Amino acid sequence: MICIPITAGNVEDTISEMESASRYADIVELRIDYIPEIQNAETCVEEALKSKTKPVIITNRPVREGGKFNGSEQERLQLLQKAIELGADYVDVEHDSIRQITRQGSSKIIISHHNFEETPCNLSKIYSDICQHKPDIVKIVTYANDITDNIRIFELLQSAKVPTISLCMGELGYISRILTGKFGGFLTFASLERGKESAPGQLTVNELHKVYHFKDINNETKLYGIIGNPISHSMSPAIHNAAFIEKGLNNAYVPLKIENIGTFMKECRKIDFQGFSVTIPHKESVLPFLDDIDPTAGKIGAINTIVNRNGKLKGYNTDCMGAIMGLECSLKVVNGTLNNKKVSIIGAGGAARAIAFGLKEIGCDITIFNRTIERAEKLSLDVKCRFGSFEEIYKLETDILINTTSIGMFPDVDQTPVTKDVLKEGMIVFDAVYNPIETRLLRDAKEKECHTVNGLSMFINQAAEQFRLWTDIDPPVELMTNVVKERL
Ligand code: SKM
Missing domain, CATH: 3.20.20.70 (Aldolase class I)
Known part of the structure; x- marks a missing residue:
């Protein structure tokens, strides 16, 4: 009641x-x-x-x-x-x-x-x-x-x-x-x-x-949730709950603000969660607490999805294909492709890993920029690409610039990972942040006549694939998209 x-x-x-x-x-x-x-x-x-x-x-x-x-x-x-x-x-x-x-x-x-x-x-x-x-x-x-x-x-x-x-x-x-x-x-x-x-x-x-x-x-309700910190910006509870209802599933999806990932992953087994989404900052740190990891996710070194398969928690990565599908789709609009493009990625966390691995497979020439340069170096060694210090970004010559950090995300919507002078006319600028849909980075990029790609389609694609992994049912993608659009 x-x-x-x-x-x-x-x-x-x-x-x-x-x-x-x-x-x-x-x-x-x-x-x-x-x-x-x-x-x-x-x-x-x-x-x-x-x-x-x-x-x-x-x-x-x-x-x-x-x-x-x-x-x-x-x-x-x-x-x-x-x-x-x-x-x-x-x-x-x-x-x-x-x-x-x-x-x-x-x-x-x-x-x-x-x-x-x-x-x-x-x-x-x-x-x-x-x-x-x-x-x-x-x-x-x-x-x-x-x-x-x-x-x-x-x-x-x-x-x-x-x-x-x-x-x-x-x-x-x-x-x-x-x-x-x-x-x-x-x-x-x-x-x-x-x-x-x-x-x-x-x-x-x-x-x-x-x-x-x-x-x-x-x-009888089956439990799902999103593991992250912070978590109040996340649209995952809204879209997954709407999708579960649409498909007549007795499932509930909740926000889980987690500080200590190890403690949570141990304790959560007591109440039988059936699946999780995982977001910043836990996409890599959660790996040691899983029972099994999908080979692609293992190669990437980061997961964003956990499925409970008969009591065993298995990690997957749906960010990678979510981002590549989203980018390819947006590039079609400007008659572009990803092949052989020079790509600069800001950030070296879980989302950066997924995007870098995905783009490497389709032949992009990638450089990773991160404030903690050791993390940029580590990711570049894993992906076999270049890395640079954050300051070097100002000398940037790139076709595509991608922000994978949470800088500019709700509630800190006035922040941006780079100043306007990094952005050049004709550049493709992709922000993986989806809340707000138009981040300050994308506003600045539009002003500088760049092509912009927001984080919405990556977010929807990765969520749709999570839904499929959890339920084996085709996700109601249109409904999921509308739920986010109505709220943002
Ligand atoms: O990878 C996704 C995650 O599954 C959900 C999410 C969110 O709810 O904001 C963002 C991304 O990290």
């Missing part, structure tokens, strides 16, 4: 927001601690319970558990007791206050525990302590400092004996909010709109429905 919290500061706004929220939510939560006057908070509960169209949770969170209630503890508990007397569907009582509350009538009691700093190691102890008080629903909400904290929350949900709400807060906790239905969670919280979150990391109800198809996620 989806619960929308109402965080308005007075009775009138609470009632009107409750009405709007009830259109999208299964349950609404009144955060009466956001209402400064105690009398107004009480009126709010009375009015809301009279006019509600969906079940209501009454919460009066103290500051010590991340709430805003500014009266005494006695006043706080009196309000909760009043909500029980009035027959609120659910009343949220903090674990350390449950002994002061008298149960009566039909209200179900949620016994809650919050930790705004971390996801502690003793989750099952907290769980069993709460259970001693016979809750109708257990609620344990913690802060994620690492993506693997979510995995411990999922394990808690899977072993729960009582209906349980358990989520991680913060940007690293998104997946616990999106996937709770797969692991048997009682509900997730989502905000009515941006800016109305009652806790860090809450997604909007619109995102949960439109991007993640939250209501379709159940214990």
Whole structure:
């Protein structure tokens, strides 16, 4: 179920927001601690319970558990007791206050525990302590400092004996909010709109429905995700989820912001992911943690796709053919080909590897430029091409210039890997960045009358091939393209 919290500061706004929220939510939560006057908070509960169209949770969170209630503890508990007397569907009582509350009538009691700093190691102890008080629903909400904290929350949900709400807060906790239905969670919280979150990391109800198809996620849902850091720019969740729905597949695809790739690759096996996309900066560093590598990907030395084949994680590279197909297609428009062209590649990471190997095979004359020259040298030795220091790029004579770094990518859209004087009329300039579609590099290149190729077709091609590897089904390429175009 989806619960929308109402965080308005007075009775009138609470009632009107409750009405709007009830259109999208299964349950609404009144955060009466956001209402400064105690009398107004009480009126709010009375009015809301009279006019509600969906079940209501009454919460009066103290500051010590991340709430805003500014009266005494006695006043706080009196309000909760009043909500029980009035027959609120659910009343949220903090674990350390449950002994002061008298149960009566039909209200179900949620016994809650919050930790705004971390996801502690003793989750099952907290769980069993709460259970001693016979809750109708257990609620344990913690802060994620690492993506693997979510995995411990999922394990808690899977072993729960009582209906349980358990989520991680913060940007690293998104997946616990999106996937709770797969692991048997009682509900997730989502905000009515941006800016109305009652806790860090809450997604909007619109995102949960439109991007993640939250209501379709159940214990049979197969999991996929994108491994990277940063990850908020990525359109992969939007296109893969749309493609899965289009093909009637019970799959869910989530963003995974990963700092420590080794830890994640070990822990992720506990929850049975079926596949991953991999982006900057993990395309090379992930290799040692795979069980098997496709020979072409092995030769390239970087992967962007992982497929779970009967419990074994196998790496593939779909960037290489995605980029070459995209470039060839764009060059046709200007009656050009790639053969024997002089190509300069900026960057020496995973995407540079894929593109360099692909272009070498079709006979391009390649030079790699990178800020850390040792990496440029290493890649040039592997590909058997030239390399140069970043400064040398200013003496550049090239037919095609390719940016494979994330410079200029959302949110740093004013940045560019090279200044305008590198760009010469007639040059082909390809930016592998697709968000934004027109990067500053491409804008500058247009101004200098270069032919420009944006990163969209490479992105779509590589994603389409990932979809095929995961599902063995033809990808809905047009739909995937439209999803990205609508969002960018
Ligand atoms: O190789 C791709 C990756 O599969 C997905 C991606 C993204 O979502 O931004 C970008 C590229 O690194």
